[in-house]
Amino acid sequence: MVRKKQESMSTAREQILNAVRANQPDLKALPEVIIPADNIELQDKFTETLTTIGGKVIKANGYDDVIAYIKSITNTGHRIISSITELSEVISASEASPLPHSLQDTELAIIKAHFGVAENGAVWITENLLSQRVLPFICQHLIVILNADDLVANMHQAYEKIGDEHYGYGTFIAGPSKTADIEQSLVLGAHGSRSMTIFLISLPLD
């Protein structure tokens, strides 16, 4: 039974590949992508773009500013999740659970990002910056810490920076989750976080 299934699967594979080989046209070269990056003021552009798509940017000098902000927007009952040790003062104590579902009552998550992209307000995050892949999605609100120097102009530069790095999971996040499926009325907070605030920190983070 299992054998038969495997056979029919490999048949489908051969069938598809043979049909594709028979029908694909003569080889055409892969073009080199040479698209110049605008010479723009990256912080301003990033801030402007992210604000337009519903995010918020705060310029700060260090983690003290972040801690003060977190205190100002949360209550004692709120569950705050982060693996950034400098924020331990405001992080909720929680027993480590291997189940991502255990994060479902997270009010606020604070994560770091590798870099941001000025043209679209996105930040690049890989799973080594996350305790769980689901964290930036399942939290009600999201704060991202970004070194103000870690900005690129556009997506070509972004992928140049990523290079051939290995990651199990990586994502660009640009603003809060949103939908306009009901008569094109924009609503923030579809299934992911309801808000996204980025701290652009000018002092080097380690």
Added chain:
Amino acid sequence: MHTETKDHAELATVFNKDEARVDWHDETLWWIRQKRDKAVNHLPEWELLRETASQIKDNVLSNLAGYLVQFEENAQRNGIVVHWAADAAEHNNIVLGLLHSKGITKMVKSKSMLTEECHLNESLENNGIEVIDSDLGERIVQLAKEPPSHIVLPCIHKKKEEIGDLFHLHLGTPAGNADPQFLTETARQHLRETFLTRRAALTGVNFAVAETGEFVVCTNEGNADMGAHLADIHIASMGIEKIIPKRKNLGVFLRLLTRSATGQPITTYSSHFSKPREGTEIHIIIVDNGRSKQLGREDFRNSLKCIRCGACMNTCPVYRRSGGHSYHNAISGPIGAILAPNLDMEKYADLPFASTLCGSCSNVCPVKIDIHQQLYKWRQVIVQNGYAPAGKKAAMKLMSLTLSSPAAYHMGGKAGRFVMKYAPFAVNNKLNPWYKQRDMPEPPKESFGEWYAKNRKA
């Protein structure tokens, strides 16, 4: 839902009964088209990007078998299980087999036009599996027991009051509440419960990278990620044409996709799946379902470059005023009208005729598919194969006579202008399916031929 032979013009008649709704539909889509224009005009390199994307896709199509094998190898090395499905039935069986092997009877799904094409939901439901669509627009049409009417905006044909009624019926919201904010919040709560309790999640694939074996899924809502990161098994369905050669090519396509679709600079989430998270599985199903055949049709192979942005629909004067359901195919609009006849020329013979050939679709397409030219070519293939839709046969005989004789062309134009000026009802009659529910535009005072004759000497 998918029954006997249907006809675009007839189905458009149904949609056109409510003129106010048609106007609203038309204006909403045009507004999205304008948002696209605004976003595009910000980028001086837009045309270069389109050209580059088109050439990357040319390369993909010319080496597709090689890239598919490379992708498979790399994905397997990353710990992803790869399946191949020659057609829709095989795809649906693989999904069913995976769910059975895990004893799973409930699955959450994010947007995947391929699964619409395969009628996966129906097939699974017939086998006792419950599927919940998690994209808000898709959830809405699922509750309404309708197919999506647009590939990016599944319920663009629905008024908020209708959605309020559906939510009242199925999710217990107060009767008469049609506030988008409130309804979205209700769906958020309802679907959060679903995400937390489903062990299987199915997503589509926007791009699959041959060089790395990773695949990218783009959403604004975050539903694909919520499903995939909470499930034990993540199934990703992709057509063979979703392959791109290198990771850095994503830079080109991600810049084009959402600007073309909605005018946003990028989707909120562009997630790159490379390895399953610990203790879980990722399965990719690579589906042909007619694509390799289309690859062999020289005139139509470019349709496989499509990245499903929906821009050709938003700009199409016929789509905007006839609605997605009139195309009676999972993918509607101009691109659907090129893809469908490849699958069944007889059933979809009417679709390439549902166009004015104005070329607006080709102008906005981010991968430069010659959409309107392909529509025109399909008409000829369909007629040659004897599948012309009945209503169009007589009119087309006349047209081919007119177009093949310059004298008749000029006469036809003059006579046409005469008729439209003095007897527009004769054009706007039942024999002419095109002009149902349409008032003819005012005819120009002189034709191009007359104008040219008068002016070329000057």
